[in-house]
Amino acid sequence: MGIDLQLSEEQELIGTTANEFFEKQCPPKLVREYESGSPEFPEALWREMAGLGWLGMPFPERYGGLELAMLDMVPLYVELGRHLVPCPVLDTVALAGSLVYALGSDEQKKTLLPGIARGDSTIASAIMEPDGGYGPEAIQVRATRNGSGFLLNGTKVLVACAHSAGRLVCAARTATGVDEHGISLFLVDPRAPGATIERTPNIAGYPLYAIGFENVSVAEDAVLGEVDAAWPALYGTSMKAAVLQSAMVVGAGERLLAMTTDYAREREQFGKPIGKYQAVQYLCTDIAIHCHQTRLLTLQAAWRIDSGRPFLRESALAKASASRAAGAMTFAAHEVHAGVAFVTDYDLQLYTRRAKHWEYNLGDLRYHLDRACAESGL
Amino acid sequence: MVDLCADDTPELRAWRREVRDFLQEALPEPWTFWYDYDENPESWERYLAFWRKVGKKRWTALTWPAEYYGLGRPAIEKWILEEEFVNHDVPTYPVIGMHVSGYLLRHGTHEQRLKHLKGIADATVLWGEGYSEPGAGSDLAGLTTKAHRDGDEWVINGQKTLGTAAHFCQWMSVLARTDPDAPRHAGISCFLVPLDAPGVEMLPLDNMADGRQNMTYFDDVRVPADSLLGDENQAWTQIWFGMGGDRLDNAGPSLGPHSMRIVPLLNRVIRYCTRTSRGGRRLADDPVVRQQLGELMMGVEAIRLQACEMHGIAQSGRPSRFGEASMHMHQAVFKEFWPHLAQVCMEIVGPMAQIQGGRWAQLNGDIEHYFRASFGNHAGGTSQLKRMVLATRGLDLPR
Ligand SMILES: Cc1cc2nc3c(=O)[nH]c(=O)nc-3n(C[C@H](O)[C@H](O)[C@H](O)COP(=O)(O)OP(=O)(O)OC[C@H]3O[C@@H](n4cnc5c(N)ncnc54)[C@H](O)[C@@H]3O)c2cc1C
Numbered sequence: 001m002g003i004d005l006q007l008s009e010e011q012e013l014i015g016t017t018a019n020e021f022f023e024k025q026c027p028p029k030l031v032r033e034y035e036s037g038s039p040e041f042p043e044a045l046w047r048e049m050a051g052l053g054w055l056g057m058p059f060p061e062r063y064g065g066l067e068l069a070m071l072d073m074v075p076l077y078v079e080l081g082r083h084l085v086p087c088p089v090l091d092t093v094a095l096a097g098s099l100v101y102a103l104g105s106d107e108q109k110k111t112l113l114p115g116i117a118r119g120d121s122t123i124a125s126a127i128m129e130p131d132g133g134y135g136p137e138a139i140q141v142r143a144t145r146n147g148s149g150f151l152l153n154g155t156k157v158l159v160a161c162a163h164s165a166g167r168l169v170c171a172a173r174t175a176t177g178v179d180e181h182g183i184s185l186f187l188v189d190p191r192a193p194g195a196t197i198e199r200t201p202n203i204a205g206y207p208l209y210a211i212g213f214e215n216v217s218v219a220e221d222a223v224l225g226e227v228d229a230a231w232p233a234l235y236g237t238s239m240k241a242a243v244l245q246s247a248m249v250v251g252a253g254e255r256l257l258a259m260t261t262d263y264a265r266e267r268e269q270f271g272k273p274i275g276k277y278q279a280v281q282y283l284c285t286d287i288a289i290h291c292h293q294t295r296l297l298t299l300q301a302a303w304r305i306d307s308g309r310p311f312l313r314e315s316a317l318a319k320a321s322a323s324r325a326a327g328a329m330t331f332a333a334h335e336v337h338a339g340v341a342f343v344t345d346y347d348l349q350l351y352t353r354r355a356k357h358w359e360y361n362l363g364d365l366r367y368h369l370d371r372a373c374a375e376s377g378l
Numbered sequence: 379m380v381d382l383c384a385d386d387t388p389e390l391r392a393w394r395r396e397v398r399d400f401l402q403e404a405l406p407e408p409w410t411f412w413y414d415y416d417e418n419p420e421s422w423e424r425y426l427a428f429w430r431k432v433g434k435k436r437w438t439a440l441t442w443p444a445e446y447y448g449l450g451r452p453a454i455e456k457w458i459l460e461e462e463f464v465n466h467d468v469p470t471y472p473v474i475g476m477h478v479s480g481y482l483l484r485h486g487t488h489e490q491r492l493k494h495l496k497g498i499a500d501a502t503v504l505w506g507e508g509y510s511e512p513g514a515g516s517d518l519a520g521l522t523t524k525a526h527r528d529g530d531e532w533v534i535n536g537q538k539t540l541g542t543a544a545h546f547c548q549w550m551s552v553l554a555r556t557d558p559d560a561p562r563h564a565g566i567s568c569f570l571v572p573l574d575a576p577g578v579e580m581l582p583l584d585n586m587a588d589g590r591q592n593m594t595y596f597d598d599v600r601v602p603a604d605s606l607l608g609d610e611n612q613a614w615t616q617i618w619f620g621m622g623g624d625r626l627d628n629a630g631p632s633l634g635p636h637s638m639r640i641v642p643l644l645n646r647v648i649r650y651c652t653r654t655s656r657g658g659r660r661l662a663d664d665p666v667v668r669q670q671l672g673e674l675m676m677g678v679e680a681i682r683l684q685a686c687e688m689h690g691i692a693q694s695g696r697p698s699r700f701g702e703a704s705m706h707m708h709q710a711v712f713k714e715f716w717p718h719l720a721q722v723c724m725e726i727v728g729p730m731a732q733i734q735g736g737r738w739a740q741l742n743g744d745i746e747h748y749f750r751a752s753f754g755n756h757a758g759g760t761s762q763l764k765r766m767v768l769a770t771r772g773l774d775l776p777r
Contacts (some may be wrong), residue, residue: 288700
């Protein structure tokens with residue numbers, strides 16, 4: 001990536017292709033249909049995305065993927081955000097699948113990744129717990145030795161599309177404590193005896209679940225990577241996924257900006273388009289600024305990952321910016337639209353509610369500001 | 379295409395080292411000087427001596443063509459040079475009015491370039507900027523300083539305000555109305571005026587950050603016909619309106635790295651937080667301070683990237699997202715962030731930040747000074763105006 005922070009033509013093409021595709025295949029009507037609905041996500045759309053190679057982007061060819069770089073994926077995720085695509089691409093591919101790819105054995109990868117890339121199966125990640133923290137101290141589900149395997153006890157929350165997932169990638173403590181050591185990842189069947197799965201209604205209308213584990217037995221070969229030592233990979237992979245989540249916020253922001261400036265040009269009050277009023281203009285520039293800054297921070301983080309540079313500080317700054325932008329952009333858009341946007345028939349609220357989920361997902365503003373300090377040596 | 383990390387070749391890395399070595403030799407001790415915020419004569423003497431050294435190397439004219447005293451080097455080298463200057467806490471050009479070099483290279487005649495660019499390249503001749511007037515700030519096109527032709531001369535009458543460092547300058551670029559009957563924007567021209575010409579008078583406007591702007595009066599000031607820069611009545615499009623983007627091209631000094639002074643400043647505050655304890659706890663371990671530092675890092679990083687983007691776009695010529703208004707977005711963000719940064723740094727340092735010098739001063743009193751200086755963020759136009767341009771030209775909202 002050059003100093004002008006522009007994507008290459010090939011990378012732009014991924015974005016324009018995806019934009020045209022979702023424009024046709026994922027209108028707001030479809031987004032609304034899958035709000036709190038069942039099945040969890042539109043399977044036909046999922047399969048088409050798989051056919052386009054979008055579900056195997058980060059994985060190498062031998063696992064059915066395309067082995068693309070972050071900067072190739074960013075434009076796709078921008079479009080996933082712009083069109084509010086109601087599918088767990090981020091959850092299954094960028095997080096759960098990427099954890100399998102980062103830590104799994106060849107056997108585990110062969111079993112799971114090609115199925116994801118082909119669109120045949122999904123996996124979900126079960127990381128967060130009811131205390132709502134993002135760091136290693138928040139992981140308190142216990143995994144105790146049981147013969148050659150383990151018994152899981154505890155609760156995970158905000159697990160996306162868990163009902164249809166073939167496996168959960170579940171983070172648990174194999175050694176008591178609050179620090180990074182002692183965290184392990186397990187592949188768990190969400191339908192295993194002792195697992196309860198409870199759908200939690202939520203602001204984004206997204207299929208999010210609370211999952212209880214009561215003496216859920218997992219075999220030894222269900223461990224991803226080394227016992228006790230999963231945190232660094234879990235953290236690194238989450239930070240990469242956070243960059244793609246930021247890209248989704250950028251896409252949503254671009255749509256919010258377009259919706260809001262269109263409205264400001266058309267809507268007239270006191271005999272003039274409201275876009276003539278500076279108070280309205282400033283709100284529109286707020287959206288543009290938040291969106292653009294998040295875009296640049298996102299591109300920088302992706303570029304650092306691709307070029308093998310340290311990226312944790314820059315990823316934290318990108319997601320911090322995205323988390324703040326998510327709130328600030330929807331606020332400004334609502335200010336400009338006023339009453340009409342409070343009506344559910346109007347599409348703006350679809351963005352407002354999902355933006356809130358994305359603001360939290362993979363770390364909120366506070367968490368990432370603190371990480372930015374930590375990754376700067378503070 | 380140079381990578382986002384500018385040091386992607388051994389040549390560029392060597393160039394950065396060369397600049398760094400020069401700076402270490404020319405400014406052996408840590409030294410902060412900003413021409414807008416300093417009136418100490420010794421500091422100015424030292425500053426100007428420093429710039430004459432830079433001028434001797436012609437790094438002042440790094441990217442200009444050789445024909446006009448330049449070195450003809452690629453713009454990325456200028457970017458690196460400016461980054462290093464900023465990291466050493468000195469401005470990237472001697473005074474703001476040196477922007478005139480860009481206008482000369484673009485719109486000047488061959489004779490004007492030969493006459494004026496050498497002094498700018500040597501950093502021996504300083505230029506002030508005579509645009510704003512008491513009645514014409516944001517609404518610059520409302521300016522009333524007039525110039526009329528009298529034989530082989532132009533005669534200038536009027537008053538300019540807030541001229542930064544003009545009292546150290548020998549010349550000034552002056553915007554004046556040359557066609558009183560034309561529409562406001564269409565009757566303005568730009569003149570190159572020696573400040574020792576009869577009829578020029580200057581009064582100080584001491585500023586709240588220890589520097590000085592000036593009120594400059596022009597009373598029947600006569601300059602030769604060839605003092606007109608660019609075309610008659612075309613200064614609005616050629617000179618002024620160019621300012622947004624012109625500062626970034628090969629010719630003029632760039633605003634990007636200038637705004638990046640915030641990078642070393644924040645780094646100093648971060649270091650301070652690792653070394654300073656309050657209530658038995660390092661500031662760097664205080665969760666509130668960490669949130670504040672994280673937020674400042676985010677702002678600084680975003681502005682740094684916007685500066686990179688602006689620089690890159692000016693070089694590659696690729697269309698930018700908000701067209702010509704991209705620069706205005708960058709400036710609006712920086713102008714708003716700067717006082718915010720100063721305010722938050724004052725909050726972090728706490729009540730001791732008020733002390734300006736002596737053994738009890740924190741960070742040498744520099745944060746307090748920086749706080750006062752941050753209200754000079756309106757130089758070159760206010761953030762409100764920049765946002766207005768972004769809204770109407772970048773976002774296509776009605777005017
Ligand atoms: C440190 C410093 C150095 C400077 N150096 C120079 C120099 O060297 N040469 C030079 O020529 N000038 C210089 N200036 C002047 C500078 O360009 C002006 O201050 C600037 O353009 C703003 O003009 P003003 O101060 O008259 O404010 P005004 O134009 O009076 O603005 C006052 C307020 O009204 C707002 N406002 C005005 N018009 C509008 C509008 N249409 N819509 C919304 N809001 C509006 C502004 O945003 C601001 O908030 C300098 C200024 C400073 C602070």
